[in-house]
Amino acid sequence: MNIKINGETRDLGELDPETPLLWVLRDELNLVGAKYGCGISQCGACTILVDNVAVKSCSYPVASVGEASVTTIEGLADANGELSALQKAWVDLDVAQCGYCQSGQVMAAEALLRSNPNPSDDEIDRAMASNICRCGTYIRIRNAVKTAAGQLATEE
Amino acid sequence: MTSLNYDDIGDIVEIVTSVREESHDVERPLRIIKLDRRQFLKMTGAVGGGLMLSFGASKSMAVTKPGAFQPNGYVKIDDSGIVLYAKNPEIGQGVKTSLPMIVAEELDAAWEDVTVEQSRIDQAAYGMQFAGGSTAIPMNWEALRRAGATARLMLIEAAAKRWNVGSDSLTTERSHVVHTSSGRKASYLELATEAATIPVPSADSVKLKDAKDFQILGKRVTGVDNEALMRGQPLFGIDQTVPGMKYAVYQKCPAIGGKVKSANLDEIKAMPGINDAFVLEGNNNAAELLPGVAIVADNTWAAFQAKRALKIEWEETQASTDSWSHAIEEAERLRHESGPRVVDTGNVDTAFENSVKQASGFYRYAFASHAQLEPQNCTASFTDGKLELWAPTQTPGSAIMSAANVVGIQPTSVTLHQTRCGGGFGRRLYNDFTCEAAAIAKQAGVPVKLQWTREDDMAYDLYRAGGFHQMHGSVDEAGKITGWRDRFITFTNDGNRPVSGGGISRGVFPGGLLENVRVEQSALEWKNRCAAWRAPGSNVFAFVVGSFLHELAHTAGRDHLDVLLEVLGEPRQLGPRGMHTGRAAEVVRVAAKEAGWGRDLGEGRGMGVAFYYSHAGHIAEVAEVSVSEDKKVKVHKVTVAADVGPIVNMSGAENQVQGSVVDGLSTMFNLAVSFENGRVQQRNFDKYSMLRMPSAPEIDVHFVKSDYPPTGLGEPAFPPLAPAVYNAIFEATGHRARTMPISEEGFSLA
Numbered sequence: 001m002n003i004k005i006n007g008e009t010r011d012l013g014e015l016d017p018e019t020p021l022l023w024v025l026r027d028e029l030n031l032v033g034a035k036y037g038c039g040i041s042q043c044g045a046c047t048i049l050v051d052n053v054a055v056k057s058c059s060y061p062v063a064s065v066g067e068a069s070v071t072t073i074e075g076l077a078d079a080n081g082e083l084s085a086l087q088k089a090w091v092d093l094d095v096a097q098c099g100y101c102q103s104g105q106v107m108a109a110e111a112l113l114r115s116n117p118n119p120s121d122d123e124i125d126r127a128m129a130s131n132i133c134r135c136g137t138y139i140r141i142r143n144a145v146k147t148a149a150g151q152l153a154t155e156e
Numbered sequence: 157m158t159s160l161n162y163d164d165i166g167d168i169v170e171i172v173t174s175v176r177e178e179s180h181d182v183e184r185p186l187r188i189i190k191l192d193r194r195q196f197l198k199m200t201g202a203v204g205g206g207l208m209l210s211f212g213a214s215k216s217m218a219v220t221k222p223g224a225f226q227p228n229g230y231v232k233i234d235d236s237g238i239v240l241y242a243k244n245p246e247i248g249q250g251v252k253t254s255l256p257m258i259v260a261e262e263l264d265a266a267w268e269d270v271t272v273e274q275s276r277i278d279q280a281a282y283g284m285q286f287a288g289g290s291t292a293i294p295m296n297w298e299a300l301r302r303a304g305a306t307a308r309l310m311l312i313e314a315a316a317k318r319w320n321v322g323s324d325s326l327t328t329e330r331s332h333v334v335h336t337s338s339g340r341k342a343s344y345l346e347l348a349t350e351a352a353t354i355p356v357p358s359a360d361s362v363k364l365k366d367a368k369d370f371q372i373l374g375k376r377v378t379g380v381d382n383e384a385l386m387r388g389q390p391l392f393g394i395d396q397t398v399p400g401m402k403y404a405v406y407q408k409c410p411a412i413g414g415k416v417k418s419a420n421l422d423e424i425k426a427m428p429g430i431n432d433a434f435v436l437e438g439n440n441n442a443a444e445l446l447p448g449v450a451i452v453a454d455n456t457w458a459a460f461q462a463k464r465a466l467k468i469e470w471e472e473t474q475a476s477t478d479s480w481s482h483a484i485e486e487a488e489r490l491r492h493e494s495g496p497r498v499v500d501t502g503n504v505d506t507a508f509e510n511s512v513k514q515a516s517g518f519y520r521y522a523f524a525s526h527a528q529l530e531p532q533n534c535t536a537s538f539t540d541g542k543l544e545l546w547a548p549t550q551t552p553g554s555a556i557m558s559a560a561n562v563v564g565i566q567p568t569s570v571t572l573h574q575t576r577c578g579g580g581f582g583r584r585l586y587n588d589f590t591c592e593a594a595a596i597a598k599q600a601g602v603p604v605k606l607q608w609t610r611e612d613d614m615a616y617d618l619y620r621a622g623g624f625h626q627m628h629g630s631v632d633e634a635g636k637i638t639g640w641r642d643r644f645i646t647f648t649n650d651g652n653r654p655v656s657g658g659g660i661s662r663g664v665f666p667g668g669l670l671e672n673v674r675v676e677q678s679a680l681e682w683k684n685r686c687a688a689w690r691a692p693g694s695n696v697f698a699f700v701v702g703s704f705l706h707e708l709a710h711t712a713g714r715d716h717l718d719v720l721l722e723v724l725g726e727p728r729q730l731g732p733r734g735m736h737t738g739r740a741a742e743v744v745r746v747a748a749k750e751a752g753w754g755r756d757l758g759e760g761r762g763m764g765v766a767f768y769y770s771h772a773g774h775i776a777e778v779a780e781v782s783v784s785e786d787k788k789v790k791v792h793k794v795t796v797a798a799d800v801g802p803i804v805n806m807s808g809a810e811n812q813v814q815g816s817v818v819d820g821l822s823t824m825f826n827l828a829v830s831f832e833n834g835r836v837q838q839r840n841f842d843k844y845s846m847l848r849m850p851s852a853p854e855i856d857v858h859f860v861k862s863d864y865p866p867t868g869l870g871e872p873a874f875p876p877l878a879p880a881v882y883n884a885i886f887e888a889t890g891h892r893a894r895t896m897p898i899s900e901e902g903f904s905l906a
C-alpha cells in the first residue's frame with residue numbers, strides 16, 4: 001500500500017487496511033506529531049489533513065486515504081524548514097502548556113484557514129471545538145489563529 | 157524528610173498535598189464507615205521496604221569533558237554554546253523554561269544564547285527532582301540563582317587571569333565578560349576552557365543580583381520546546397522508540413484488587429502481529445504492579461485489537477465493590493450525626509445559641525479523573541540485569557526505586573530518561589505505569605513501549621476523591637459571622653487516614669480567621685485509589701467554604717465583598733506556612749475593582765467573588781455570568797488577582813492562570829467519575845466532557861507586585877474559580893447550587 005504524505009509517496013508494505021491512520025503515522029512512518037488522546041474522535045489530538053480537510057486520524061482507516069494527500073504537522077514548514085504563519089504564531093504567542101494537544105490544534109486551525117482565510121470569532125470557536133486542550137490554552141489558541149490570519153498584530 | 161532517599165514518594169506526596177506540618181490534624185483517629193462487609197483490601201502506599209534503599213545514582217558531579225566548563229549540574233559552557241539543564245519534569249507548568257531562566261539571570265547570559273536540555277536524574281547534583289505541589293520555584297529559586305552566579309564568578313576569574321587584571325574591575329553583560337576601562341570583551345564561550353580550571357567557590361559566598369537589575373526574570377519568555385512542538389519532534393513519553401522495540405498493552409481487572417483466574421492467551425497469541433501474551437501476578441502493591449494480562453505486539457494497533465479480544469476470568473473476592481450511589485446514601489445519613497472533631501476552636505455551640513440568624517447547606521462533589529491528555533505510557537528495556545526507562549513521570553526518582561523493586565534489581569542498575577509529559581495534574585506522581593513497563597520488558601525479553609488506552613487511563617486512575625460537607629453557620633445582630641461548622645464526610649483507602657487530598661486540617665479557610673470553628677470528619681472506606689489532583693484538597697474545599705461564606709453573607713443581608721474583607725481582618729501572618737491576610741485582602745480588592753464590583757448588571761446576570769490561599773499563593777477571582785431560563789450559563793469574564801511574589805516568566809505565569817480558570821470551569825461544570833460494583837462508569841471523553849473553546853471566557857489576569865519570595869503557580873489559581881462562579885450563578889438566579897459538577901443540578905455551559 002502506498003500513501004501520499006507531506007509531499008512524498010511512502011510505501012507502507014503489508015498492512016491491515018483497517019489500521020487507523022494515526023498508528024500508521026506513529027508506528028510505521030515515525031511521524032509522531034499527531035498524538036493519541038482518546039481513540040474515539042473526541043479530543044482532536046490526532047488531527048491531520050486529508051487533502052484540505054481536518055480528520056481525526058485515530059478513527060480513520062488508512063485504506064480510506066486512497067489517492068488523497070495527507071498533511072501532518074511535520075509537513076507544514078516550507079521546503080527550507082521555515083515554519084508556517086500558524087506555527088510561528090503558536091511559537092511567538094507561547095500557546096503551549098504541556099503541548100500535547102497543540103499539533104492537533106494547529107492542524108485543525110490549518111484546515112479552517114485553508115477553507116476560510118478570514119474567519120470570524122464564532123467560526124474560529126466552531127472549527128476549534130473539535131479539539132480539547134486539557135491545559136486550557138484556548139485563549140491563546142484563539143489569538144494565534146487570529147494572528148496567523150492577519151487579524152491581529154503580533155502581540156506579547 | 158529522610159536523608160536516605162530524597163525522592164521518596166511519601167515525602168513528595170506530603171509536600172504536594174501540604175499536609176506535612178499539619179499531619180497531627182489529618183492523622184487524628186477517624187470514624188471509619190465500612191461500605192461493604194468484605195475484608196478491606198489493604199492497598200499499600202508507595203512506601204515499601206524496597207523504597208528505603210539509598211537511591212544511589214551517580215553521586216559525582218557531571219563528567220567534565222576537556223574544555224567544557226561545568227561548574228555544577230545546571231551549567232555547561234564550551235565553544236559550541238551555553239547549555240542550561242532543566243532538572244524537573246515538564247508537565248505543562250513551564251519549568252523547563254522558568255527554572256533555567258533563573259540560572260541564566262544570575263549567569264548574566266543572553267537568553268538567546270542559551271540552549272536548555274533536560275537533566276539526568278542525579279540526587280547529588282540536583283536534590284529532589286519532581287513536579288508537584290507548585291514547589292519548583294520556591295524550592296529551587298535560591299539554589300538556581302547561586303548556580304548561575306557561581307558560574308558567572310568563575311568566568312570573571314578566568315577573564316581576570318587572562319587579562320591579568322583584578323576581577324573587581326570586570327563586569328558581565330549578555331554572555332560576555334567586559335573590562336570597561338580597556339574596552340576588552342570576551343564571550344563566555346571563549347572563556348570556558350579557562351573557567352574550567354578555576355576552583356569552584358562555595359555557592360554561599362557568591363553575590364546575587366539585585367532584583368532591579370534583572371534582565372530576564374519577570375519578562376515574557378516563550379517556552380523552550382515551542383518550536384520542537386511545532387515540528388512534531390519526539391518530545392513526549394509516547395514518542396519514544398528504541399531499536400527492536402515492541403508495543404505492549406496491559407489489562408487489569410476492571411474492579412481494582414481482582415486477580416487473573418484464566419485468560420484466552422493461546423487465542424491472543426495466534427492473532428496477527430502478536431508476539432506474546434502472559435499473566436503478571438502483581439506484587440501486592442497497588443502503587444507498583446497490579447495483576448493483569450500483558451500483550452506484546454508488532455505495533456500499537458495490533459496490541460489494542462488483541463486487548464479487545466481478551467477474555468479474562470477474574471477472581472474478584474478481594475476486588476473493589478465501591479459504589480458512588482451507596483456512598484451518597486451513607487453520607488445522606490451521616491450528615492445528621494456529629495462526627496469526631498478535627499478542628500474545634502472557640503465555642504461553636506454558644507455562637508449558634510447566641511446568633512440571630514443561621515444558615516445551613518449540604519454540599520457534595522463527585523470523584524474526578526486527572527485526564528491528562530497523554531495517556532500513561534512508558535518505554536522500557538531490560539538487558540543483562542539493567543533497566544532503562546523512558547518515562548513521562550512527575551517523580552522520576554521514585555519511579556526508579558519502584559521499578560527496581562518490581563524487577564528485583566538495585567536502583568543503581570536503573571537509568572531513567574525524563575521525557576516531556578502531556579499533562580500531569582498529579583496523576584504522574586504515581587508510577588504504576590513505569591513498573592508495568594519494566595515488568596513486561598523483563599518478562600518479554602525485548603524492549604517495549606507500554607501504552608495505556610484512554611479507557612485504561614480513566615479506569616486505573618488515582619482519583620480526586622469525592623466528598624460531602626454539611627455546613628452550618630451563624631451571624632449576629634451586626635451581620636458578623638459568629639459560628640462555622642463543617643461536618644465533613646470523606647473517604648479512606650487505608651482504613652486509617654483520609655485519602656490524599658481528602659483530609660481537612662486546621663489551616664483550611666476560614667480556620668484561623670473566625671473565632672468559633674468546628675470541623676468534624678468521618679471517612680467512608682473506599683478501594684479505588686484516590687490521590688493528589690491539581691491543588692489537592694483546596695480544589696474542593698474552596699468550592700464549599702467559598703460558597704458557604706457567600707451563603708452567610710446573604711443570610712446577613714450584606715455584600716459578599718464586605719463580609720470577605722471583614723473575615724480576613726487586619727493584615728497579619730497566619731502561622732509560618734499560612735496566608736498573610738494583608739496580601740489576601742489586597743488581591744480581593746484588586747480583583748473586585750478590576751471586575752467593576754458593585755455595578756448594576758441587570759436581570760439574569762450576576763457577579764461572584766472568591767478568595768483562596770493554597771500552595772503559598774494568594775488568589776482572588778471574580779466571575780461575571782448570565783444564566784438563561786434553561787440554566788445555560790454564559791461566563792462572560794473571569795477577573796483574577798494573584799500575589800505569588802515576583803513573577804519569573806510573565807508569559808508562563810499568565811498561561812498558568814488562564815489554564816487554571818479554564819480547568820476550574822471545566823471541572824465545576826462537567827467532570828465526574830462514578831463507580832458501581834467497583835467499576836468506573838466513565839471510560840473515555842464521550843462521558844467525561846472537558847470544556848471546549850466556545851465556552852472559554854475572557855480572562856483578565858492581574859499580578860499584584862510583592863517582595864515576598866516567589867512561589868508556584870501551577871495550582872493556586874484553580875481553587876477560587878468554582879466558588880466565584882457558583883456565587884455568581886446565585887446572584888444571577890437566586891438558586892444556590894451545592895453540587896459539583898453543577899451539571900448534576902441541570903446547569904450547563906453556554
Ligand code: FES
Nearest residue numbers: 037038039044058
Ligand atoms: S485521539 Fe483521535 S480524537 Fe482523540
Ligand code: FES
Nearest residue numbers: 098099101134135
Ligand atoms: S497544552 Fe496541554 S493539552 Fe493542550
